[in-house]
Amino acid sequence: MIGMGKSIAHTGASMAYGWNNEKDAKVVLIQYVAGDNAQEVTEEFKITQEMNERCKKNTLSFVLSPTVEDGKKLDNERLREMTERFLKEMQLKERQAIAFVHRDKEHTHVHLYVNRIDFEGKAYNDSFIGKRSQAAAENVAKEMGLTTVKEIQMEQQLQSVALRNEIRRIHERTLANEQLKTLDAYIKAMKAQNVAVVPSINKGNRLQGFRFEYKGQSFKGSEVHRSMSGGKLLGGLTTDMDIQKRLEKAPSINFSGKALELSSNMASALAKKVIKKVIKRAIDTGIGF
Template sequence: MIGKGHSIASTGASIEYGWNQEKDAEVIYKEYLAGDTPQEITEEFKIIQSQNERCTQNTLSFILSPTVKDGQEMNKAQLQEITKQFLKEMELKNRQAIAFVHRDKAHTHVHVYVNRIGFDGKAYNDSFIGKRSQVAADNVAKGLGLTRVREVQQEKLKELNWQRLAIRHINTKVLESRPKSIDEYISKMKDCNIQVIPSINKSNQLQGFRFEYKGTNLKASDVDRSMTGGKIIGEITQNTSYTKLKEVPNSLKLMDKTVQLSTNMASKIAKDLIKQVIKRGLDTGMGF
């Protein structure tokens, strides 16, 4: 099961969407609400939200998506249970909430709307709510014996095994050619029909790479654990003679732009460089 979540300001429009009868919508969960229409529910949300005028994104929106097989086999009571367990995991009990199931497509899914403002007027902390939603949904799936995301992912990776092996083999050969920059590495991979796609966040920090090969698009770590962004950059960094922790760059040139390395990635690169320095010393018989 997959869980997604974020804070929204469009409470009325979102609840209207959840209640959409064209999507065979059905209310499966309702807490601290008396209304029977989207407009009535929205007004009830607003009464509580009026206690906290500073919070503008004052409704929490979640989507819970069991696998196609699990969803087709689940009845209303079971979908209600995963909703209740999810809200418990997110510490969102005792709040106004409503949930709808949509069965208009093969992939059954639940839309959940929760008042971010509690009865005490305080706003729920939505920091990292997307990631927390994923973890909460996985915990619920595990507890209720549903198919977990990682199980689906592992199955997909098995199906793509030959593509992963090909990408890993070509990556090894390209790194053995000792490229001196990320751009050179990307260019050489492209010559071998593999497109390297940098993952850069909104803070202009390089998070890692994805690889596109013969219609398959995979995260570097899904290709192989030895192919994380930190390890690839670390190997290329060695080719430019960086050997000490203080010499690890905190930024680099990438496709005519300067991008920052996240603290986590820079730290991993530094550790790998230190290991390589020690290994070279041992291989040559040097003492430390």
């Protein structure tokens, strides 16, 4: 579960968004207020807030987001329990508050609004409220057996590693099985295997590398593997013995029928790669030795 929190000044507008019938909003928690709509509850908040006119951002706004799978299992009663536990963790149990669940999208989430001013006119300390909200949500998720942020991050990390390994295998298989002599041919061969190879163009309109898009994820070539960074990738495609001279003359490469200029770093990396290939080829054939 993810928890986000901040202090706001626009209480009425935010509460109207939370209490939005078009989003199939349902009240899952209400404490120390009796209003039947966003405007009435906002006015009740204001009565208390008038006790501390120095505090301008006088409402606390939170969003509690269980994972998609957890959200499907949580009925309104469990969502109320989740919200109450969160309020207890944040030490906000004795303040005016109202919470709404939105189920208009696949991802169920709760919008919670709490009066920052208590019944004695004291303002709640909102220092590091974002981090504290996440920590509180983490504790609630553990208590209720819900998926925590750390578990989500670990799962995403494992998925990322698996996808990058898949892309690398497709890349290596493509180079091994295809007679590729141009960048266009490589990109076409990768696309046939559902991997989009997207050139990265810098502000100077120069090619500085490539991104690989696969199954909804996007990675820089160097993130997939060091052999797939821009210069090394182009070097692996190069078969022209005279390319070094052409690189020194005009650091560019043909792409989609146009000459695309290379960034200085990429041109340098490619030149080094080509020199190594030329030397290796000379050694293998005995030329000049």
